[in-house]
Structures are given as C-alpha cells and as structure tokens.
Amino acid sequence: MDVASRIEDALTAAVANAEGVTAPPRVAAAIRHAVFPPGSRIRPRLCLAVAIANGDDDPRSADAAAAALELIHCASLVHDDLPCFDDAAMRRNKPTVHRAFGQREAVLAGDALIVMAFDVIARNVVRQPARSAALLLGLAESVSLPSGIIAGQGWECEPAVDLSAYQRAKTGALFVAATAAGATAAGANPLQWRELGERLGEAYQIADDIRDVAGNAEEVGKPVRRDAALGRPNAVGALGMAAAVERFESLVEGAVQSIPRCTGQFLLRHMIRAESQRLIPEEFLKRAA
Amino acid sequence: MDVASRIEDALTAAVANAEGVTAPPRVAAAIRHAVFPPGSRIRPRLCLAVAIANGDDDPRSADAAAAALELIHCASLVHDDLPCFDDAAMRRNKPTVHRAFGQREAVLAGDALIVMAFDVIARNVVRQPARSAALLLGLAESVSLPSGIIAGQGWECEPAVDLSAYQRAKTGALFVAATAAGATAAGANPLQWRELGERLGEAYQIADDIRDVAGNAEEVGKPVRRDAALGRPNAVGALGMAAAVERFESLVEGAVQSIPRCTGQFLLRHMIRAESQRLIPEEFLKRAA
Numbered sequence: 001m002d003v004a005s006r007i008e009d010a011l012t013a014a015v016a017n018a019e020g021v022t023a024p025p026r027v028a029a030a031i032r033h034a035v036f037p038p039g040s041r042i043r044p045r046l047c048l049a050v051a052i053a054n055g056d057d058d059p060r061s062a063d064a065a066a067a068a069l070e071l072i073h074c075a076s077l078v079h080d081d082l083p084c085f086d087d088a089a090m091r092r093n094k095p096t097v098h099r100a101f102g103q104r105e106a107v108l109a110g111d112a113l114i115v116m117a118f119d120v121i122a123r124n125v126v127r128q129p130a131r132s133a134a135l136l137l138g139l140a141e142s143v144s145l146p147s148g149i150i151a152g153q154g155w156e157c158e159p160a161v162d163l164s165a166y167q168r169a170k171t172g173a174l175f176v177a178a179t180a181a182g183a184t185a186a187g188a189n190p191l192q193w194r195e196l197g198e199r200l201g202e203a204y205q206i207a208d209d210i211r212d213v214a215g216n217a218e219e220v221g222k223p224v225r226r227d228a229a230l231g232r233p234n235a236v237g238a239l240g241m242a243a244a245v246e247r248f249e250s251l252v253e254g255a256v257q258s259i260p261r262c263t264g265q266f267l268l269r270h271m272i273r274a275e276s277q278r279l280i281p282e283e284f285l286k287r288a289a
Numbered sequence: 290m291d292v293a294s295r296i297e298d299a300l301t302a303a304v305a306n307a308e309g310v311t312a313p314p315r316v317a318a319a320i321r322h323a324v325f326p327p328g329s330r331i332r333p334r335l336c337l338a339v340a341i342a343n344g345d346d347d348p349r350s351a352d353a354a355a356a357a358l359e360l361i362h363c364a365s366l367v368h369d370d371l372p373c374f375d376d377a378a379m380r381r382n383k384p385t386v387h388r389a390f391g392q393r394e395a396v397l398a399g400d401a402l403i404v405m406a407f408d409v410i411a412r413n414v415v416r417q418p419a420r421s422a423a424l425l426l427g428l429a430e431s432v433s434l435p436s437g438i439i440a441g442q443g444w445e446c447e448p449a450v451d452l453s454a455y456q457r458a459k460t461g462a463l464f465v466a467a468t469a470a471g472a473t474a475a476g477a478n479p480l481q482w483r484e485l486g487e488r489l490g491e492a493y494q495i496a497d498d499i500r501d502v503a504g505n506a507e508e509v510g511k512p513v514r515r516d517a518a519l520g521r522p523n524a525v526g527a528l529g530m531a532a533a534v535e536r537f538e539s540l541v542e543g544a545v546q547s548i549p550r551c552t553g554q555f556l557l558r559h560m561i562r563a564e565s566q567r568l569i570p571e572e573f574l575k576r577a578a
Binding site (some may be wrong): 021130150158 | 306307309310312313314315316317320364366370371373374382391392393394396397399401402404405407408411412414415419421422425426429431432433434435436437440442443444445446447451454457458552
C-alpha cells in the first residue's frame with residue numbers, strides 16, 4: 001500500500017473509533033473537520049519514509065506512530081487557532097474548527113485528538129511492548145513541557161521569549177518526533193535520526209515564514225502576512241528573502257547529509273530533496289524577487 | 290507508605306518532569322497551580338483503595354494509574370472552567386487557572402496535563418506491558434469520545450441533550466476508570482469492578498448537586514447555585530432534597546454491595562461508607578431541612 005493510503009487509513013480508523021451513538025455529534029464532527037480532508041501530512045509522511053528506509057519490519061507500529069503524530073498536529077492547529085491565540089478564520093482552505101463549530105467544540109476536539117494519539121499507539125503495546133513504549137514516551141516528550149510543542153506555544157505567553165527554545169519546541173519537536181518515531185517503529189536507533197528531524201523542522205519553519213510573506217491565502221490555505229500582523233518572529237523579516245531562501249536550502253542539504261546509513265538511504269535522500277522543493281513553490285520566489 | 294503520600298509523591302514527580310530550563314515559566318506555573326495543593330483526590334484514592342483490596346502486588350502500576358486519573362481530572366477542571374464553558378472564578382478556594390494566569394495558559398496547561406497522564410503510565414510499559422496496555426486503553430476510553438468525560442462535556446454543546454449519556458460520561462466515566470484501573474494495576478479483572486465505579490460516580494454527581502444547593506462557597510471551595518444559574522440539570526431540583534439524599538444513600542449502599550470478593554473486601558466496604566459520609570456534611574442537610 002502506498003504511504004498516503006496507509007496514513008489516511010490509520011487516521012480514518014482512529015476518527016471512526018471516536019464516533020458512536022453515545023458521542024456528542026458536534027464535537028465528533030469537529031474532530032472529523034480537524035483531520036479531514038488531509039493537509040500536507042508532512043509529519044506522518046516523514047515518519048513512514050524513515051521507517052521504510054529502515055526496513056519497515058512492523059508496519060502496524062509505523063502506521064500508529066504516523067497517525068499519532070498527525071492527530072497531535074491537528075490538535076495543535078485547532079487550539080492554536082482559538083481566539084485567545086491566533087484567532088484564525090481559515091485553515092486548509094476552510095473555516096477553522098472554532099469558526100465552524102464554536103470555541104467549546106474546538107477546545108474539546110483538540111483535547112480528544114491528544115487522547116486519540118496516545119490511544120492509537122497503546123493498541124500495539126501488548127504485541128510490541130518495547131517499541132510502543134519508546135513511541136509513547138517520545139511522543140509525550142515532543143508534545144508536553146518542558147520542550148514539546150505545548151512548551152513552544154507557551155513561549156508566546158511570555159513577556160520575554162527564549163527565541164531558540166521557542167522555535168525548537170514549537171515546530172522542531174514534532175519533526176524530531178517524526179524521524180525518531182519512524183526509526184523506533186522499524187527497530188532502528190532513534191537517536192541517530194534526531195538530527196534529520198531537527199534540520200527539517202528548522203527548514204520547514206523558514207519555508208512557512210517565506211510562504212507567509214510571499215504566498216497568497218488561497219495558495220497557502222490560510223491567511224498570510226500574519227507574522228507581521230501579530231508581531232511574531234519571521235526569518236524573511238529578520239534576514240531578507242534571499243538569505244532566508246539560502247538558509248532554507250542549506251538546512252535541507254544538511255538534513256540530507258545527516259541521514260544515517262540504512263537500507264533505503266539513497267531513496268530517502270531523493271525523497272527529502274523532492275519534498276523540500278514543493279515547500280516553496282517557484283512562483284513565490286519569482287514574485288518575491 | 291499511606292495512600293495520600295503515594296498520590297502526592299506520584300503527582301509531584303509528574304509535575305517536576307514538566308519543569309526545566311526550556312519550559313515556559315507561566316505555563317509550568319499554571320500546571321502546578323492546577324494540581325497543587327490537593328483537592329479531594331477522590332479518584333486516585335478510589336483507584337488505590339481497589340488496588341490494595343486486590344493485593345496491590347505492583348504498587349508502581351497502581352501509583353501511575355492513580356496519578357494519571359488525577360492529572361486528567363485536573364485537566365478537565367482547567368478546561369471546563371474556561372470562559373467559553375463555565376467561566377468559573379474560583380476552584381479549590383483559589384482563583385481558577387485562567388483567572389490566575391490567562392486563557393492561553395489555561396488551554397496549554399490542560400493540554401499538557403492530558404499528555405502527562407499518558408506519560409506517567411507509559412513509563413511502566415517495558416516493565417509491566419499487559420497491565421500498562423490495559424491502563425492506557427482504559428484511560429483513553431474514559432476520557433475521549435464516544436463515552437469519556439470529553440464526550441460528557443461535549444453534550445453541554447448540544448441543543449438536545451442525551452441526559453443519561455451526558456451524566457454517565459461527564460462524571461461516571463472517570464469513576465469507572467478509577468475502580469477498573471485499581472483492579473488492573475493489581476492484576477485483577479477490571480470488568481468485575483466497573484459497577485462499583487458506576488454507582489459511586491452517580492452518587493458523587495448527586496452529592497455534588499446537593500453541595501451546589503445546600504453548601505456555601507467557602508465550604509465547597511467554588512461558587513454554589515451554579516446549576517440553577519447555568520440551567521444545568523441538578524438532582525435536588527429534579528427530585529427535591531429528601532429524595533436526592535435518599536437516592537445518594539441507596540447508590541452508596543448498592544456500590545458497597547457490588548464489591549467483588551477480594552482479600553480486602555471488608556476494609557474496602559468500610560472505607561467507601563466512611564468516605565461517602567464525608568461527601569455530604571451533616572450541617573448541609575440540617576441547613577436544607
């Protein structure tokens with residue numbers, strides 16, 4: 001089965017598990033709205049790519065890890081879009097969860113998505129205890145305090161921001177979790193795969209900054225020029241466009257070079273270069289030049 | 290070690306794990322504020338009481354389950370108190386998290402507490418895979434949709450409420466999780482312990498309704514007469530005070546009778562009768578009479 005189908009099947013099963021006659025219909029619909037139709041699914045695709053590069057000898061563990069990462073990512077989008085944070089109206093070219101369903105539904109849908117992520121991995125514990133334990137603990141670390149994505153979002157509440165801790169946690173933590181989880185699910189050493197996640201997380205953050213400056217809302221699927229409006233740090237604002245693009249390319253190349261020796265090393269290098277090019281479409285760069 | 294110390298030690302360790310130099314200080318403080326000083330800790334105490342009645346042959350599993358239940362309960366209080374839900378100002382005789390720290394901090398603290406609950410149990414997976422798997426899956430079921438406490442809270446967002454599903458999920462689910470988890474952690478059959486949790490959950494909901502009508506804010510630790518003000522169902526409003534008290538007592542006695550045969554059956558019966566009496570202080574009943 002191809003990677004995209006594996007991810008959508010695992011997410012479909014997880015969302016279906018949360019539905020049933022006793023489920024409150026609005027929150028159930030809000031969960032579905034947050035997960036489907038798919039966004040870029042970049043974190044689960046990265047996770048599966050690393051698992052496949054390492055032989056993918058237990059696809060059920062890899063699929064669970066991939067789905068869990070995406071469920072957490074969707075939860076973070078739903079909560080970060082709330083009025084008390086970004087007050088965002090659009091996401092993935094449709095209304096955000098709180099605009100479509102209400103704030104209460106958005107709070108609860110995000111909460112449920114966090115639980116669902118751990119549930120998906122827990123289903124493999126009896127069959128595959130050691131790998132599942134590492135996946136659960138790695139996921140918790142990448143989400144919670146002191147250094148996960150919640151910590152990253154938490155730095156937005158501070159009067160004095162530790163910018164490096166903020167960016168590493170806010171975006172980087174889930175990319176590191178993705179490469180580490182892919183390795184763990186396939187029985188490889190996750191520590192050797194952290195650098196790939198760190199570099200790709202940083203590259204992704206810069207690509208996001210470039211899209212915010214050079215894209216339009218329809219292309220990007222959400223409002224643009226938000227960093228300037230909300231006074232958030234942006235690499236293009238700090239470095240200028242040319243230097244930001246150069247930094248992005250250098251990070252991607254560093255990521256590619258960091259890939260440890262594994263059976264699928266060649267294909268993974270190729271895939272990461274190709275995927276990275278899609279993050280910043282040519283026309284954005286022409287327009288910004 | 291006594292039960293109270295076991296619970297506080299496990300929670301202290303979990304909260305300390307979330308702190309560190311990379312943690313945003315305000316969210317970290319909000320998490321601590323949500324967990325300490327202790328509330329009644331009724332769910333973790335129930336969990337440990339059931340584990341002890343079943344021999345408690347793996348106290349680390351029981352302590353993890355107890356701490357996880359309380360972390361989830363604290364998360365639910367923080368999110369339920371938000372302005373979009375109850376907009377509560379006081380909880381456990383001090384300001385609620387969003388009043389003390391802000392809405393953003395409250396959203397993030399609640400999110401982190403959910404993750405911390407699963408993390409606490411996941412730390413035992415390698416040592417004790419089968420019991421930990423059952424604890425993780427049982428916890429997820431009691432929290433998420435379709436029938437956990439998030440589903441219960443979700444019924445408050447619906448124009449037409451399924452009252453029975455609402456109450457079973459909103460309060461009952463975490464009581465069932467507590468008795469089932471106590472049994473699981475001690476290697477007993479959790480299914481035999483669900484009825485105890487169901488009856489105690491229903492009794493606790495009625496006691497809460499009675500306290501809302503007959504207590505004052507200082508005694509209860511939070512504002513009273515909220516059910517009437519928010520148009521929420523209340524057993525005293527529906528049945529009258531005398532019938533509500535009678536229903537409470539009958540549920541407690543049914544709970545006591547439902548306790549399965551186990552080494553600590555006698556002590557557990559005694560403990561549940563004694564704890565239940567503390568839920569509705571004599572003076573409330575005199576005042577209401």
